[in-house]
Amino acid sequence: MKKSVQMCLYLLIFFQLVPHSVLCETDLLPNDPVELGIHYLELELYDKAYAAFDAARKQEPSSGIYCYIGIVLQEQNRLSEAVDAYQKALTYIAPKPIHSTAHLHLGIVYKAQGKLQLAETHLNESLVGTSDTVQAYIHLGETYLLQHQLEEAEKAYRHSIQLNPIYTESYYGLGRVKELQNNFRSAIHQYRLAIEKNPYVPDAYYRLSLLLRRINKIEDAEAALTDFKRMKDYSDNVHRFRETIYKNPNSPILYLKLGELHEQHENLSDSIRVYQTAITLYPTYIPVYHSLGKVLIEKRELEKATAVYNKIAEIQPTDVQAYLKLGVIYINRSQYEHAIVSFKQAINVDKTSAEAYNNLARVYAGLGEKTVEAVELAMKAIEISPISKYYDTLAYSYYRNKQYSEALEAIEYALTLTPGHKAYESLRSDIQEKIK
Helix, strand or coil: CCHHHHHHCCHHHHHCCCCCCCCCCCCCCCCCHHHHHHHHHHCCCHHHHHHHHHHHHHHCCCHHHHHHHHHHHHHCCCHHHHHHHHHHHCCCCCCHHHHHHHHHHHHHHHHHCCCHHHHHHHHHHHHHHCCCCHHHHHHHHHHHHHCCCHHHHHHHHHHHHHHCCCCHHHHHHHHHHHHHCCCHHHHHHHHHHHHHHCCCCHHHHHHHHHHHHHCCCHHHHHHHHHHHHHHHHHHHHHHHHHHHHHHCCCCHHHHHHHHHHHHHCCCHHHHHHHHHHHHHHCCCCHHHHHHHHHHHHHCCCHHHHHHHHHHHHHHCCCCHHHHHHHHHHHHHCCCHHHHHHHHHHHHHHCCCCHHHHHHHHHHHHHHCCCHHHHHHHHHHHHHHCCCHHHHHHHHHHHHHCCCHHHHHHHHHHHHHHCCCCHHHHHHHHHHHHHHC
16 A cells, blocks of 8 residues: 555656655645645555645646546545546646656556556556666566566566566566466565565465465475465455555554454564554554554664653653663663663552562663662562562562572572572572572
8 A cells, every 4th residue: 555655756856845844744744735645645644645735736737746646546445537647747838757657656557457468568558767766677577478478577676676576566477477388386485586576465375375286395385375365364364454544544442453463464664563553643542652662672773662651651750661671672772871760760650569669670780780779679569479580580680789698598489489490590590609
């Protein structure tokens, strides 16, 4: 759904606009209708995007404006109207890249409509003005493939890979070419490359499964078919969510659920994008910040995660989980003073947070500072919640405070609660060495 937007954003250069950044709906929206349209387009709010671009068209029609209008109509599957907009774009004087964009999208739309000769003409025309457009070669390859012009299709796909080897469509297209040429092993290789580039596209798994069966690799074929079913189910669910979001634009929980769906399939990049869109649209909806922060931590993007949890604390200063997460992030960033402040803030917000007392004790003990206070904090955590990991912290705090007998008693109790825990056993060995 986002491909058209990404392909045409370089039009901004020719409008000499300020570089676009994501805005919250509560922020001051751009006065310029083109910037406003781009803002809504990136958020997939197509009705609003169309209204903004149409306002720009009424002020000053141009080739670029009609390209943007065409993109919106294309995203809404209003293909005939999109064709009209792109053709209108070609009637205005404009830099070559903008006309190339209009030709590119005309080719894509005509291909979708089954008008393959027109698609081929416009895709080739797009390369006259801008010869290094990867998407043009990919769509040209598909157009040739649909016409069974296999050599031309292969040339186009290979050219797209030479320009940029990241697109899964190039390898999938080459796989289709090789399959139609009965070169099954080469086709299998290309399908596997397609999956390597993007493991979330079902079709490559399906074609791979069919060919593996053809060469009697039945077990591998079954595995590929299982992956196909899983990815098809995932793809269908994403589509259903998007349709529901489009029909219910004021339901932030739908974005949250869509992001969680991406997470379940380990598609963290798409989950981040969905969460960021939700935050832009609903800047005070706390659950989506927590989900975004969790994914950023998983991706080890700790600076960004810090900003997210700080934003939660700014919006909702009583959110103890935000301070706890911040403290742990700061420890991982070796910013211990910030971690101490965060855990203290958590305690101020919730005097019953055993985790906050435990974590602060652990930091003090680890730094070898305030070890007496570390023991007191660890005992407070146990008083609230007597679980093994808090006894481990108490043992460690005693150990750092050179109270080895007390430390041994605490870690032995932790091991009675969680027998065989490797870290606890290691600490017990360290304590026993001190007692000898």
